[in-house]
Amino acid sequence: MFSHLFPKFEKGRILKTAMLENLRDFPREALDIAYQDYADGIITGATIRVERDTLTIAPGILKHQDRLYLLNHSVEIAYRATGRETAVKVRFGEGKQDSDWVSHPSEIVLTEPGESGSPELELCRFKLKEGARLRQDYQNFRDLATEYNTVNLLHVRFAADGESTVSPVILRMFGEEMMRRGGGEAQDFSFAMMCLNEGAIRRNVILHYIANRLGTAYKDYSNIEIHKYLSRILDNTRGGGQRLGMSAGGSLRMIVD
Known part of the structure; x- marks a missing residue:
């Protein structure tokens, strides 16, 4: 033991x-x-x-x-x-x-x-x-x-600098799926590579990515909520990588330099 x-x-x-x-x-x-x-x-x-x-x-x-x-x-x-x-x-x-x-x-x-x-x-x-x-x-x-017959790692606390964070197994799966989808913004690929190359990622880094990607205020989400919002980002990545927002139907603005 x-x-x-x-x-x-x-x-x-x-x-x-x-x-x-x-x-x-x-x-x-x-x-x-x-x-x-x-x-x-x-x-x-x-x-x-x-x-x-x-x-x-x-x-x-x-x-x-x-x-x-x-x-x-x-x-x-x-x-x-x-x-x-x-x-x-x-x-x-x-x-x-x-x-x-x-x-x-x-x-x-x-x-x-x-x-x-x-x-x-x-x-x-x-x-x-x-x-x-x-x-x-x-x-x-x-x-x-998945609720039944599946090993669930979402509630596991991993040690990290400052506060506990999400299991690297979960983040590696996110990174792999993001790379396979081939869409998204530059920040998606940057975060995905971080998930694939590093061990435990600090919790505030994950929360900042979610807030920026969804266009929302920074919030201290639980592990379950982190998984939910990362899943939402993946679901919407293939469409071109626009900022997702927390509600459907919002306007999309394009800035041309």
Whole structure:
């Protein structure tokens, strides 16, 4: 499971091999400095792979309450069809310490979405019908929001500078679909290339792109709303890339230099 573990060096105590191995395997200070300004969320990895009866969570690094949690091996967790929305979450436990270690454990659980009273970080969610197969082979960008039998990543928080952001998986799909459509404005291609070439993109960059592309005021949209408006931009791209606006029927003005 994900854990936050570091050795305690105190005068008079025996220096153990495991304590030195911990320093060798996890360059803590460098990572802490690199991500000190990042909001909580997934930093890298922790991707989900669907198997017949299990979900496999890949190795990764999370940030929670200014601590980095490392998962250095894949973990499998069984799932079943319930017809109800189910979330895969990392649930963080209380810190513990003994004479050698200070640890902050966690566990991966299947639970209902929403607040549970315990500190948690969602990795994905799904709503699987009896007899159906859980899938993650998305047909297009809109398919990311399919309600049933599909791994949903829209609620996942990724760590980024300042505040959490949308999963890079979602943004890469947007970038790929935008490039395939071949229309749009210069800013569409610029943003699409950013989605394809970079990891997590800062949330305010995404929001500024949406506001400018739709011709609206800047607003702090939720992840679900971000996906909805990016889908709308894609739906209207093939027609020539004019500013879309938030309502149909608006006038279109052409400026000739």
